[in-house]
Amino acid sequence: MTETMKFSKTRAARAAAAAAAVGMLLTGCAVGGASTEEVEQADGDATLVVWTDAVRLPLFEAYQEAHPDVTLEIETLDSSPEELASKILLANTSGQGWPDVLATAASAASSLASDPYDFTLDLNGLVDDEIVADFSQGTLDPCTVGDELICLRGDFAPGVLWYNPNLMEEFGYSLPTTWEEFQEIGLQLAEEHPGYIVGSASNPWDDLTYYAAAECPGPEFTGVNEVKVDLEDPNCTRVTEMIDTLLDAGAFARTAVVDPQFAQDYGTPEKVLMMMGPIWYGQNVYANMYESAPGSLSFAAPPKWEADAEAHTGDIGGRAYVVSRHSEYQQAAADLVTWVTTGPFLATEASTTLPSYEPMQGAWLDRNISDGTFAVVDTPLDEVLAAAVDGIWTGLTYKQANSETYRSVVPAALGTGKSMTETVPEWETRLVQNLEAGGWDVED
Numbered sequence: 239m240t241e242t243m244k245f246s247k248t249r250a251a252r253a254a255a256a257a258a259a260v261g262m263l264l265t266g267c268a269v270g271g272a273s274t275e276e277v278e279q280a281d282g283d284a285t286l287v288v289w290t291d292a293v294r295l296p297l298f299e300a301y302q303e304a305h306p307d308v309t310l311e312i313e314t315l316d317s318s319p320e321e322l323a324s325k326i327l328l329a330n331t332s333g334q335g336w337p338d339v340l341a342t343a344a345s346a347a348s349s350l351a352s353d354p355y356d357f358t359l360d361l362n363g364l365v366d367d368e369i370v371a372d373f374s375q376g377t378l379d380p381c382t383v384g385d386e387l388i389c390l391r392g393d394f395a396p397g398v399l400w401y402n403p404n405l406m407e408e409f410g411y412s413l414p415t416t417w418e419e420f421q422e423i424g425l426q427l428a429e430e431h432p433g434y435i436v437g438s439a440s441n442p443w444d445d446l447t448y449y450a451a452a453e454c455p456g457p458e459f460t461g462v463n464e465v466k467v468d469l470e471d472p473n474c475t476r477v478t479e480m481i482d483t484l485l486d487a488g489a490f491a492r493t494a495v496v497d498p499q500f501a502q503d504y505g506t507p508e509k510v511l512m513m514m515g516p517i518w519y520g521q522n523v524y525a526n527m528y529e530s531a532p533g534s535l536s537f538a539a540p541p542k543w544e545a546d547a548e549a550h551t552g553d554i555g556g557r558a559y560v561v562s563r564h565s566e567y568q569q570a571a572a573d574l575v576t577w578v579t580t581g582p583f584l585a586t587e588a589s590t591t592l593p594s595y596e597p598m599q600g601a602w603l604d605r606n607i608s609d610g611t612f613a614v615v616d617t618p619l620d621e622v623l624a625a626a627v628d629g630i631w632t633g634l635t636y637k638q639a640n641s642e643t644y645r646s647v648v649p650a651a652l653g654t655g656k657s658m659t660e661t662v663p664e665w666e667t668r669l670v671q672n673l674e675a676g677g678w679d680v681e682d
Contacts, residue, residue, distance in 0.1 A: 277564055284570035285309040289325075290341040291316050293522075294392065294557055296588045297578040305577075308570060313337070318642075319346035326355050329564075338565040339574055344380040347389045347558040358388035359563040364572035365390065369580060369595075374627060377594040381558055389558040390579040393591035395516035396626040397447055397551035398537040400524070403615045405434070405511050413512075413538050417452075420514075420541050421480050424489035427511055435504055437513040438491040439481045440652045442645030446552025447514055450631045452477045452543060453550055456666070457673060457680070459632075465673060466681045469666040476543065481658040492652050495519070501527050508534060514541075516554035517623065521590035525611050532610030538617070539625040550631040556594070592623075599623075643669040 285308075288298055292314050302310045315322065322342055329335040336357070342350070350357040365387070370378070373391060381389040399420075401413060409431060414420040424436040439448060449456055454474035457465035468474070484490040493500040495515065504510050505528035513519070520537070524530040542549035559575035561568060577583075584593040585601035587609065593599055603620055606612045612619060647668055651661040666682075673680050 277566060277568070279568060280566040283307050283309065284567035285311065286338040286565075286567060286571055286574060287336075288312045288339045288341075288574075289315050289322065289337040290339075291557070293590070294341050294578070297392070297583060298574075300583045300586075300588070301574060301577050301581075308574070310574075319343045319349075322346075323350065323355060326350065326357050330354070330356070336562045336564045338562055338567060338571045340560045340562065341392075341557045342560060344377075344389075344391055344394070344553075344556045344558040347380050347560055348383050350560060351383045351386070351388050357560070357562055357564075358383075358386075359561040359565065359568060359571075360386040360388060361390065361561060361572055361575075362387050364561075364569055365576050369576060372580075372596050373594050374596050374599070376553075376630060376632065377556075389560045390575050391556060391558050391594040392579045393518075393556045394553055394594050395518050395555035395592065396623070396630055397451065397514055397516055397540050397554055398622065398626045399512060399514055399540055400510075400519055400535065400537050401512035402508060402510060402534055403536050403613060404534055405508070409511070411511070414541050415539075416544050417476075417480060417541050418544050420512075421483060423511075424484045425487050428487040428489040431511075432488065434509045434511050435491050435513075436484065436489050436511055437515070438493065438495055438500065439485070439658065440492055440649040441494045441496070441515075442649060443516070443552075443554045444648070445644035446554045447516075448477045448481065449474060450552030451514075451540060451550050453546070453631055456669065457678075460681060461679075463677075464679045464681060467666060467670050467673065468682055469662050469669075474662075478658045478662055485652070485657065492655070494649060495523055496527065517626070518555060518591045520606060520611050526590075533613045535611070536613045536615045537619065537622060539622050540629055549625070549629045551626055551629045553630045556591070643672050 288310055290298055290312065295312065295314055298310055298312050319342055322340065370387065377391045377394050381387055381391055411423055414423055420436065427434050427436060441447065445456065452473045454477060455466040455468050455471050456474060457467045460466045481490065491500055491504060520535060524535050540549045540551045559578060561571040561575060565571050580595040580598065583589055584598040585605055587605065589602065593602055600620065603623065607614055607619065643665060647665045648661055670680050670682060
């Protein structure tokens with residue numbers, strides 16, 4: 239495996255239009271910063287206020303250790319993007335209290351560039367162009383607003399097919415290459431080995447795990463200010479029907495993979511034969527929550543639907559790092575976000591998510607293989623991951639609206655025994671409302 243793992247860049251043209259529309263129309267307002275007021279820059283060593291979540295806290299702690307001349311005042315906030323945005327508005331009202339650097343969901347970053355937030359700083363000229371060019375194709379799309387680069391993406395999360403190679407061999411099953419085969423194995427597993435499962439649809443991000451993989455218009459970018467929402471589209475109903483089939487058979491759990499009950503019932507006793515999910519499942523779920531034994535976990539490329547020409551997957555997570563235009567230490571803040579998104583820390587054990595910065599991806603993957611988190615079984619894992627990255631579906635836009643709605647509706651409904659078919663109408667209604675509130679013209 240090479241130190242630098244280069245992924246395919248065939249999706250640039252498709253991604254560009256959607257990215258531009260997201261940046262321009264998230265709130266229906268002009269973007270790029272409503273104010274052109276320049277903040278006077280301070281002299282001397284920088285003191286930077288950082289808002290981050292707990293997962294990324296070690297990144298900033300490592301930066302502080304490596305850069306004693308910079309003082310970081312870190313506030314750990316496990317807040318939703320909406321709560322963070324509200325805190326920005328409070329700072330706008332009082333005229334103080336902004337962080338210099340903010341870690342937020344990548345899909346929410348561009349909304350902070352427009353009124354009423356007017357928060358983001360254009361990083362062009364503050365971050366080397368050659369560094370920017372080495373981020374994986376598409377990962378900086380949420381950070382691009384018109385001609386401005388308003389954040390750097392620290393990590394991203396293509397979906398892959400996780401599986402237990404020992405169980406696959408013991409039960410005599412082969413890895414599925416299509417979703418139809420995935421369902422067939424799930425039904426066979428439920429009949430031959432009751433109590434074992436092939437996943438769950440009760441996770442807050444499973445709109446991306448399953449529906450984006452089917453190119454379901456929920457929502458789909460269709461024009462400059464337009465999206466289509468139709469969860470009765472055949473691309474969506476095939477997913478809904480598969481989920482219900484596997485739920486009825488007992489091959490899908492009704493709890494989320496990060497739920498302690500799921501870990502007790504399926505994860506720790508190694509009763510998960512396979513499970514579609516983001517690349518961060520390996521360290522954050524299997525290794526940390528289930529304490530999986532070395533050699534019991536590997537991943538394969540995402541399956542495709544038989545009717546489709548190629549496999550697709552969602553981009554299921556990741557954080558973007560935004561610099562405040564109010565900062566008195568803008569270059570120092572830009573240097574900080576550059577280090578946490580490109581620096582050597584990304585290859586250490588404490589870094590659990592896939593770097594967006596390509597030169598660090600090979601080292602990250604090598605480390606996970608060498609410490610036993612991932613077992614190499616057949617296809618080299620860098621090739622598998624490259625296929626997953628290239629399969630990220632760019633037709634899905636404004637992911638934040640979709641995922642917020644899915645997590646507020648679907649997990650609770652499935653947890654109470656409802657079918658996915660029964661749940662979809664409420665999901666669609668709430669999704670349309672969310673999108674319209676975000677300034678989109680919704681075709682349904």
